[in-house]
Amino acid sequence: MSEFVHLQDLGQTSDKPLLNLTEPDLSPLPKAFTESLEPMWKPVSDNVRQSCECGLDDTCALNLPKPKSREEESELVERFINGLKKLFEANNNWTFLQPLLLTMEQCVGCQTCADACHVFEASGRAEIYRPTFRSEILRRAYFKHVKGGGLISRLQHGDIELNWPMIARLAELAYRCNLCRRCAQSCPMGADNGLVTRELRKLFSQEMGIAPKELHERGSMVQLAKGSSTGMTARTVRDNIEFIDEDISEKTGINVETPWDVEGADVLLIHNAGEILAWPENPGAFALILNAAGIKWTMSSEIAGYDSVNYGAWYDDAQFARVALHHVEAARRLKVKKIVIGECGHAHKALAVVGDRLLLGEHNIPRESSMTLLRDIVLSGKLDLDPTRNNFPITLHDPCNLVRLMGVVQPQREILRAIAPRFREMTPHGVDNYCCGGGSGFAIMSPNNFGDWRANISGRKKLEQIFNAFSDCLASEDPKYVCAPCSNCKGQIRDLFVYHEVWKRHHIGYGGLAELIVNAMRNVKPGFVDWEWH
Ligand code: SF4
Ligand code: SF4
Numbered sequence: 277m278s279e280f281v282h283l284q285d286l287g288q289t290s291d292k293p294l295l296n297l298t299e300p301d302l303s304p305l306p307k308a309f310t311e312s313l314e315p316m317w318k319p320v321s322d323n324v325r326q327s328c329e330c331g332l333d334d335t336c337a338l339n340l341p342k343p344k345s346r347e348e349e350s351e352l353v354e355r356f357i358n359g360l361k362k363l364f365e366a367n368n369n370w371t372f373l374q375p376l377l378l379t380m381e382q383c384v385g386c387q388t389c390a391d392a393c394h395v396f397e398a399s400g401r402a403e404i405y406r407p408t409f410r411s412e413i414l415r416r417a418y419f420k421h422v423k424g425g426g427l428i429s430r431l432q433h434g435d436i437e438l439n440w441p442m443i444a445r446l447a448e449l450a451y452r453c454n455l456c457r458r459c460a461q462s463c464p465m466g467a468d469n470g471l472v473t474r475e476l477r478k479l480f481s482q483e484m485g486i487a488p489k490e491l492h493e494r495g496s497m498v499q500l501a502k503g504s505s506t507g508m509t510a511r512t513v514r515d516n517i518e519f520i521d522e523d524i525s526e527k528t529g530i531n532v533e534t535p536w537d538v539e540g541a542d543v544l545l546i547h548n549a550g551e552i553l554a555w556p557e558n559p560g561a562f563a564l565i566l567n568a569a570g571i572k573w574t575m576s577s578e579i580a581g582y583d584s585v586n587y588g589a590w591y592d593d594a595q596f597a598r599v600a601l602h603h604v605e606a607a608r609r610l611k612v613k614k615i616v617i618g619e620c621g622h623a624h625k626a627l628a629v630v631g632d633r634l635l636l637g638e639h640n641i642p643r644e645s646s647m648t649l650l651r652d653i654v655l656s657g658k659l660d661l662d663p664t665r666n667n668f669p670i671t672l673h674d675p676c677n678l679v680r681l682m683g684v685v686q687p688q689r690e691i692l693r694a695i696a697p698r699f700r701e702m703t704p705h706g707v708d709n710y711c712c713g714g715g716s717g718f719a720i721m722s723p724n725n726f727g728d729w730r731a732n733i734s735g736r737k738k739l740e741q742i743f744n745a746f747s748d749c750l751a752s753e754d755p756k757y758v759c760a761p762c763s764n765c766k767g768q769i770r771d772l773f774v775y776h777e778v779w780k781r782h783h784i785g786y787g788g789l790a791e792l793i794v795n796a797m798r799n800v801k802p803g804f805v806d807w808e809w810h
Contacts, residue, residue, distance in 0.1 A: 281403045283413055283434075286332075286449075287442035291325065294404060294445070295333040301400035303736060306743045317728025324724055329444035333404065335729040337451040337488055337721060340444055349440035352484065356443050357421050359483030360414075363475060364422045371593050371633055376475055379411065379467040380418050389459035389469055394710045394737035395452060407459040407469035410449050413442070414472055447486050450476040454715035454734055455590065456676040461707065474716075477591040487591050490721045495587040496595040500602070504549040504583035513582045516552050517559065517575070524560035528800040534563045537610065538574035543649070544612040545573055546603065546627075548620035548763035549583035551788075555766060557806070558619060561790035562646070568797070569653040574610065581606025584623035589630055590717045600631050604639045614642035616649050619788045621675030621715075621762035624682050647678065647761065650793065651687035654694055660798040666696045666805075668755055670792070671745040673702070673738070673769065674709035675762035683707075688761055688789055695796040702741045710737040712760070714768020722771075730768065731775040739772055742784065750782055755807045758786040 281294045288294070320336050329340040343349045362368040363376070389407045390396055396405045403409060416436035419425040425433065436442075453473040460468035480486040499505040504513065517534050524532045535541070545566070551558045566573045576582055580602035588596025607615050617623050628643045635641070653659065672692060678684045685706045692699040702709070712719075713735030722730075746756050760766045769786045778784050785807055795804040 283409070283416070283436065286413065286445040287437055287439045288331070289441050291331050293331055293333050295402055297334060297399060297402065297733075301402070302732065303398050303400060305736065305740050306747070317725045317732060320724045329441075329448065331441060332445045332448040333452070335726050336448065336724045337726050338448055338486065339489075339723060340447060340486060343440060352440055353438055353443060355484050356438065356479070357417075359479040360417055360421055362483065363479050364418065371630065372471055372475060375468050375471055379469070379472055380415050382465040383408065383411070383415070383467045384465055386464065388462050388464060389467075392458045392462040394456075394458070394713070395454065395734055398733045398736035404449060405452055407453075410446060410453070410476065411467075411469045411472040413446055414476060446476065447480050450480065451488065451718075451721075454676070454711040454713065454718060456711035456715050457680055458676070458708075458710065461680060474590065478593060481592040482594060488717065488721055488723070490723075491587045491591055491717045492595070495585075495717075495720070496592070496599060499580055499583060499585065499587075500598055503579040503581070505585050505587065506549045506553055506583065508549055508552070508583070510577035510579070510582065513549065513552060514577060516556075520552070520556045520560045521563065523556065524564060528564060528794065528804060530564060530568075530800060532560065532564050532567065534559075535574045537577055538572070540611050541572050541574040542613045543571055543573040543616045544576055544581075544607045544610060544614070545616050545618060545646070546576070546581065546584040546623070547618035548585050548623055550585070550763045550767065551618065551620075555763070555788065557791050557804070558788040561788070561794040561804070562618065564794055564800075565650065565653060565659070565790060569656070569658045571653075573616075574612065576606040576610060578602070578606035578609060584617055584620050584627065586623065586626035587717060589622055589626040596626065596630065597634055600626060600634055601639070603627060604631075604635055604641050607641045608638060612641070614644055616644050616646050618646050619761040619763060619790065621677035622764055624675075624684070625677040629677075629681055645678065645682065645684045645687070647684050647687040647789075650790065651690050654691050654793060659793070661695055661793070661796045662798045663695045663697050663796055665796045665802060666792055667698060668757060669698045669700065669746055669749050670696045670757045670759055671700055671702050671742065672705065673712060673742075673758055673760040673765055674705055675760070675765050676709065676711050676715055678762065679709055680707050688759075691789060691793065692759065695792060700745055702745045710741060712738045712765040712768040713772070714764055719764045719767035719771070727771060727775070731772055735768060735772045738769070739776065739778075742778075743782075746782070746784060753783055756782070756784045757792070757805070758784060759789055759792060760786055761789040
């Protein structure tokens with residue numbers, strides 16, 4: 277059993293993790309799943325435990341080095357408090373000050389949000405994963421250090437003693453939330469605990485240089501230097517796309533050619549470049565569809581113009597702004613009419629939602645989701661579609677950033693209703709969906725045993741939903757398809773399925789939406805959806 281943890285316990289100087297989960301603690305899963313359940317995850321190595329701050333729970337995302345002296349600890353606490361003050365200044369927080377203040381001031385402690393959180397539920401309601409747990413630490417620190425709270429304030433809002441162990445555990449805790457904002461949607465006061473997590477990450481990154489290597493060093497920094505967080509330069513990406521075009525042409529019997537750097541095009545399509553490497557059939561399918569529909573479109577070989585990812589959206593405003601400006605600059609130079617964002621949820625968040633606070637004047641180039649463009653093409657009748665080609669069970673995973681953040685809920689369903697006769701919804705779905713468990717960067721983070729944590733905790737609810745959606749055909753050998761129109765979600769679903777041998781045991785595969793459209797095109801050779809690679 278996990279023991280109850282109080283807020284002030286985060287300040288314990290002992291290295292011992294505050295939370296040790298065992299299998300019986302976790303939320304139960306459908307029987308068909310538990311029969312094939314892997315054992316719980318392996319512990320963090322002694323080496324990492326000795327050199328890094330691992331005192332929160334059974335995993336470690338940051339590998340934060342232990343300070344070497346008391347002086348260093350005090351300096352880090354000081355930097356945290358300085359950063360905290362900046363977080364609540366209009367000059368220093370141009371993105372989210374207003375909703376952050378609302379969340380600090382208006383929470384009434386009703387705990388409605390707790391029932392909405394998949395991480396909290398999956399862990400068997402472990403206290404440290406409660407949505408308000410980390411927010412309450414920030415709230416108390418806000419009233420004490422920003423508002424200068426005295427005795428009455430302490431009585432009203434509670435007190436908190438910030439020391440280095442607490443701050444180190446809080447940094448780790450900021451990476452146990454998917455930023456899915458399901459809790460925010462349920463809050464009667466409009467408070468947003470997902471936003472609090474993101475703002476904490478920002479404080480740690482911008483003021484203390486603390487961020488996961490996968491997001492910062494190997495993510496934003498590589499993208500800004502080379503053009504893509506995958507490390508692909510413009511030349512490499514063009515070579516790869518050329519190869520994909522050839523492959524798709526051979527596979528479909530239709531000549532596919534991707535246009536590059538076309539000035540004045542109607543559409544600049546920006547994919548998550550991860551698709552080009554991991555799921556090449558997705559950009560291939562887009563090229564085939566847009567060409568077949570007669571859209572005047574292009575891809576860009578400008579820096580970052582061919583990779584829609586913007587990891588800053590998860591942890592750092594400065595990195596976010598630098599990447600977002602590259603994206604619109606690529607569009608501006610080509611004088612395109614609009615940017616269309618491929619199948620990537622956080623790219624929707626970055627370019628279409630958060631970008632609204634940054635991209636003004638000449639940078640305010642229209643931005644659209646690929647879901648609406650694909651819907652318009654499918655419903656226009658420009659493609660000759662035969663839905664019986666998709667005659668297998670299909671369910672839809674809703675990427676949080678598309679549905680809950682941006683309100684793009686129906687276009688993908690209108691497409692599936694038109695091309696997939698055996699489409700069935702997950703429960704719940706749409707704006708009430710559950711995160712895949714890979715949101716906020718987790719899908720690309722697997723340091724130490726963090727991949728095990730993703731597979732057993734943050735992804736647990738999604739696995740349950742997928743199994744339930746196919747409960748009528750789980751035992752059948754026939755293939756079943758989880759449509760996940762988001763590169764990040766696909767990465768998490770791939771890892772979940774590999775970890776739990778979902779394809780091997782239940783013949784459930786996954787893929788994007790564009791692939792299903794091409795699979796239904798009558799003039800394409802049958803069998804575009806390829807089950808072999810699962
Ligand atoms: S954040 Fe909202 S739902 Fe959660 S405890 Fe506070 S008021 Fe209640
Ligand atoms: S944003 Fe999502 S993962 Fe984070 S606390 Fe809220 S519901 Fe839980």
